[in-house]
Amino acid sequence: MSRTYMSRSADSRGSPAYAVRRRWPLFIPFAFVVVLAVAWSGFWFYAAARTETEVAAWRARELASGRRQECVSQSIAGFPFRIELRCGGAELEAAGKPTLHFKLPSLLAAVQVYDPKLMIGEFTGPLEIAEPGRAAGQVVDWKLGQASVRRNSSQMERGSLVLQAVSVRDADVTIFKAGRAELHGRRLPGSSPDNYAVEFVLRLEDADAERLHPIAAKPLDAEMVMTLSGLSDITPKPWAERLREWQARDGRLEFVKARVTQGDLIVVGSGALQLTPNGNLDGNLQLTVAGVERLLKMFDIERIMSEGQIGATINALDKLMPGLGGIARQNAAPGLMAALGQRTVLEGKQAVTFPMRLADGAVFLGPFQVGVAPRLF
Secondary structure: OHHHHHHHHHHHHOOHHHHHHHHHHHHHHHHHHHHHHHHHHHHHHHHHHHHHHHHHHHHHHHHHOOEEEEEEEEEEEOOOOEEEEEEEEEEEEEOOOOOEEEEEEEEEEEEEOOEEEEEEEEEEOOEEEEOOOOOOOEEEEOOEEEEEEEEOOOOEEEEEEEEEEEEEEEOOEEEEEEEEEEEEEEEOOOOEOOEEEEEEEEEEEEEEOOOOOHHHOOOEEEEEEEEEEEEOOOOOOOHHHHHHHHHHOOOEEEEEEEEEEEOOEEEEEEEEEEEOOOOOEEEEEEEEEEOHHHHHHHOOHHHHHHOOHHHHHHHHHHHHOOOHHHHHHHHHHHHHHHHHOEEEEEOOEEEEEEEEEEEOOEEEEOOEEEEEOOOOO
């Protein structure tokens, strides 16, 4: 009996059915992956459909607020881990005084399925800005444009914009260009929807804005950390209206840290600016400048100083003995530095620290008025 039972047992272990029973656990991981892939695919297509619904609802809300947004073509892709919304022929028309029309060839917005609060984007230039029915007044172009936005449940927490090889044209005249421009912003803790406080970081590389001011005629690099307080909301509005509201709320722009380099000229500073009721800039900045001689020439402070009492004295020396005034002018530079501010050292270079003051639009470097800033509204 025992031999017969053992023989049958051996036969059953060698049978095909027994082999299948031995191997079926090996298929469990594969089956799990298949089920997971099917479930994930279903979730992705559900999220893609939900995205289209949310975009349509968002456009309806924007239209009710006076901002019409359209895409000539729209598609959703990114399977399996991203939701990518591609908009071809993107247009935005923002009602205001004046109404402005923005046009982009294409933009791409994407979110990771596992991190839907972070949205990243890429957009193709140029950006054309015009009033409806008119040719583009300003054109912003770039080689590569990227952006990111992180939101919490109801508000934007932070955002970034990076443009490579950017230029701004107005009526076919280039008014600004830079090898790279970055703008990063975040809502400061404690700020509320009716009283926004925002921190900005602006970085420029190889920037040129000769049309805006002669001081920016040569390429410069800049990094500025700023805080802006007193905003009632962040919805788009005409600049004049926005600035009037900001001034009425005692808004303040604080330069926490600023650094600008242009060749051998280095400027660092901090301070704060506000607006007067008639739209002029008002405030104080503390600047430290290495290579200040260049700054004196840029603002023509030597001429400004020569038109005062010191200039009259030097001219009298010329009358007394021709050439004596020239010697006095050469030796006046140290006195000019002392009149401007205090000597110091900046990054291992001789420098001068002095205040830059804006009094209802008038611009002063130390005791010298060097210009008038334009009214902002």
